[in-house]
Amino acid sequence: MEYEDRYVPSPKYDCLLFDLDDTLYPLSSGLAKEVLKNIQDFMVKKLGIHRSKLDDLCNLLYKNYGTTMAGLRAIGFDFDYNAYHSFVHGRLPYENLKPDPVLRSLLLSLPIRKVIFTNADKIHAAKVLSRLGLEDCFEGIICFETLNLTHQSTASDDEDDIEFVASRLAASPTTSTINEIFDVICHLSLTEARSVLPNTPIICKPSANAFELALKIANLIPQRTLFFDDSVRNIQAGKHLGLHTVLVGTSQRPKGADYALESIHNLREAMPELWEADSRAAEVDYSGNVALEASVTA
Secondary structure, eight states: OOOOOOOOOOOSOSEEEEOOTTTTSOGGGSHHHHHHHHHHHHHHHTTOOOGGGHHHHHHHHHHHHSSHHHHHHHTTOOOOHHHHHHHHHTTOOGGGOOOOHHHHHHHHHOOSEEEEEOSSOHHHHHHHHHHHTOTTSOSEEEOHHIIIIIHHHHTTTOHHHHHHHHHHHHTSOOGGGOOSOOOHHHHHTSGGGTTOOOOOSOOOTTSHHHHHHHHHHHTOOGGGEEEEESOHHHHHHHHHTTOEEEEESOSOOOTTOSEEESSGGGHHHHOTHHHHHHHHHHHOOSSSSOOOOOSSOO
16 A cells, blocks of 8 residues: 655654743742742741841852752751741742643643652642642652652662762761851852852752752653753753753743743743644554554653
8 A cells, every 4th residue: 555654753852841939830929039038037046047147148058059958058057858848838828829720721732741840849849739730730740859858768679779869969968077057158258269168968950960860860861851940040050961941931041041931821832843743743644544643751
């Protein structure tokens, strides 16, 4: 039987990797502002840091370590991670987040794997997704516990995974090796000392360690992964490791971003090819009566 042999290009991406906060919902929700307030309250009430130092310290720790939490651990403060997350996220106005049926429909229509990659803890991630009505739109969530706690114990049948995590943590100081609080404000006032800050035992974006571990956990190839985030720094870190990148929250595309979206709702208009590749594959009929399905996982 004669038929027309038509070429169907493979989809460009195997997975869409999404940040959570201020990416799947807008900054105008006010959660980010409340998170900062709660972090500063924790620093004063639980760690005894004077309020006069908060602004400078928070800015420096966030800038140099990715999260204030990671920075606090790096400079010597010891605290329970669950207690920190409960204090910082437990009092957030989650009622500000409303169900987003438009985004839900958009995500469910995408014929590609979708995974959350966030620095936040799993309880916060679950609450946000539930409030947005998106809890069943993603294959999985890579969060604080995945990177720093859970994956070490749940990967017991995968020695390579255990070694991967252990090698990342071995280079960082543990609680027992930290004897005093490092004066990061004074230290960074000396320009020649900027390159010798103490390491943090916490793995989080934008560190290469966090991206490498997330890619390994989700079994992703950087060059076939599209990464969405509202942070220019995170986008640039992902780009440096070979990911395709989308900055969310602005239409201005900075260095390191392949795309820039004012809102995640603009995804279909900005990148229709995410749907078109699947449609082209479904239309091809090599036998004359049976259409091929796209080789991606919904």
